[in-house]
Amino acid sequence: MSKKIFSGVQPTGNLHLGNYLGAIKNFVKLSNDNTNDCIFCVVDLHAITAKQNPKELKDNILETIATFVASGIDPKKSIIFNQSRVPAHSEAAWILSCIARMGWLNRMTQFKEKAGKDKEKASIGLFSYPVLMAADILLYDATHVPVGDDQKQHLELCRDIAQKFNNEFEVEDFLKIPEPLIQKEFSRIMSLKDGSKKMSKSELSDLSRINLTDTKDQIINKIKKAKTDTLPMPSTIEELKERHEVKNLIGIYSNLIETSLEKTIVSFSGKNFSDFKDKLSQVLVEKIEPISNEIKKLKRDKEYLSQILVEGSQKANEIASKKIKKIHEIVGF
Ligand code: AQP
Numbered sequence: 001m002s003k004k005i006f007s008g009v010q011p012t013g014n015l016h017l018g019n020y021l022g023a024i025k026n027f028v029k030l031s032n033d034n035t036n037d038c039i040f041c042v043v044d045l046h047a048i049t050a051k052q053n054p055k056e057l058k059d060n061i062l063e064t065i066a067t068f069v070a071s072g073i074d075p076k077k078s079i080i081f082n083q084s085r086v087p088a089h090s091e092a093a094w095i096l097s098c099i100a101r102m103g104w105l106n107r108m109t110q111f112k113e114k115a116g117k118d119k120e121k122a123s124i125g126l127f128s129y130p131v132l133m134a135a136d137i138l139l140y141d142a143t144h145v146p147v148g149d150d151q152k153q154h155l156e157l158c159r160d161i162a163q164k165f166n167n168e169f170e171v172e173d174f175l176k177i178p179e180p181l182i183q184k185e186f187s188r189i190m191s192l193k194d195g196s197k198k199m200s201k202s203e204l205s206d207l208s209r210i211n212l213t214d215t216k217d218q219i220i221n222k223i224k225k226a227k228t229d230t231l232p233m234p235s236t237i238e239e240l241k242e243r244h245e246v247k248n249l250i251g252i253y254s255n256l257i258e259t260s261l262e263k264t265i266v267s268f269s270g271k272n273f274s275d276f277k278d279k280l281s282q283v284l285v286e287k288i289e290p291i292s293n294e295i296k297k298l299k300r301d302k303e304y305l306s307q308i309l310v311e312g313s314q315k316a317n318e319i320a321s322k323k324i325k326k327i328h329e330i331v332g333f
Contacts, residue, residue, distance in 0.1 A: 002037065003030070003035070003036045004036075004037050004039075004141055004143045004144070004176075005027075005036050005037065005038040005142065005143075005144050005145070005181075006040075006041070006136065006137050006142035006145055006178075007023060007027060007039075007040060007145055007146050008040070008041040008042070008136055009023065009041075009042060009064055009067075010043050010046050010047045010064075010201075011061040011082070012052070012060060012201050013063070014206075014209065014213075015063070015067050015201070015213075016200075016201060017189055017199060017210040017211075017252065017284075018189035018198060018199035018200070018209065019148075019201075019212070020071065020212060020291075021186065021189050021256075022147070022150075022183070022187055022189060023146060023147060023148050024068070026146040026181065026183065027040055027068070027071075028071055028072040028073055030181075031072075031077060031078045034077075038077070038078040038079070039078065040068055040073060040079070041080075041081060041083050041136060042064045042065060042080075042081070042082040042083065042309075043136065044061055044082050045083045045084055045090065046129060046132060049129050050114075050123075061082050062302060062305045063295065065080060065082075065308055066295045066299050067212055067291070067295055069308070070294035070295045070298055071291055075311070079312050080308050080309070081313040081315070081316045082309055082313065085309065085316075086313055086317050086320050088135075088317070088320035088323065088324040089132065089135055089136055090132075090135075091324055092135035092138065092320075092324055093132040093134075093135040095135075095327060095331060096131050096134055096165065097128055097131045099161055099164050099168065100128075100130075100131050100134070100160075104157055104160060105127060105128065105130065105131070105157075108153060108157070110129075110130075110150065111126060111127055111129070114126060115127075129154075130153075130154040130157045131157075131161065133158060134154075134157065134162070137155075137158055137178050138158065138175045138176070138178075139319070140316075140323070141176045141323070142176065142178045143176060143179065144178065144179050144181050145158075145178050146181040146182075147180060147181070149182055149187035149188040150198060151180075152180060155178065155180040159178065161175075162176070162178075163175075163177065169330045171330055174326070185251070185261065186251040186255045189248065189251070189255075190244065190245075190248040191208040192207060192210070192227065192245075192248075192249075193205055193208040194208070194227070195227070195243075195245035195247065195248050196244055207225055210222055210223075210288060212288060212291055212295060213292050213295055214288060215289070215292065216285050219281060219285050219288060220281045223249075223277050223280055223281045224277060226245070226249060226277070227245045229245065229246060231243070231246075232273075233268045233269060233271055233272070233273060235270070237262060240265075247261075249277075250265065250276075252280065253276075253279070256283045256284065257283055
């Protein structure tokens, strides 16, 4: 059965290895399957839930498009656009925010993490972010949503919102209930400096992440400085239980060469950490350097990138405006 795929990435700068392995790599695989209809959105409305510099935001939108294309998504085959060009997203988000319950949103762990101790100072947008995400997905009747593990809870909320809308208005199956597509292993890539925190764009230390625009030297240097511990390379998976940083590095390596954690452990058991880090740097450079070079090349062609957005948003508008029109009728507008 053909799948309708929808997913988004925030244009908040510094797209990193976590975004790549957790989400974009999967976007590429899904978009290469001609039986799937794929829509990839640069979620700029989500980005402003935290303060953005307007000029940087504009650049970051183009850089995110460049990253999609450089990673292997073909804009001729998939719809690529930015959310703010399709007004139905904001409109559907408002309507769905009248369906979602405060109690549901209060349980969202990402809000708690991002708002930190001073929840009173967080924007209302940051709190209601998952409702906008539900609107994004439901407008396109997406059947499958490839995301990193950190977005699992938001997707469950999206399903609850869709179900409640369908029940309340007695329109069975009108909003399609989407399935998450989350990798089984290593769906969450952690910081190179702290194995208990996810690799993130907003982390202050650049050494905590591999950016998709990093050069060969930067990648090698970051892996050299990545936190490990004083114990030797593990021989069994059990030994990784309390060794979060080491588990993360072994996970990254296994993900990149598409093998299991167990096989990686066996092949490096008894070897020095420096041997493992050298090999990890090598596979990272092989994977990331061509993407990084291509992003830089594409970024020089702003006209081409803007054209992708114009064409993509026209196609997205066609689909989303039909759905929001039906939503209006159902609601009684
Ligand atoms: N560390 C990660 N491991 C695996 N997947 C990840 N994703 C993000 N970080 C990791 C996945 O990447 C997709 C796009 O994420 P996003 O940019 O829209 O939002 P985010 O999750 O908030 O990303 P960051 O890096 O953590 O940004 P900041 O620091 O700005 O909050 C999503 O599918 C996400 O799961």
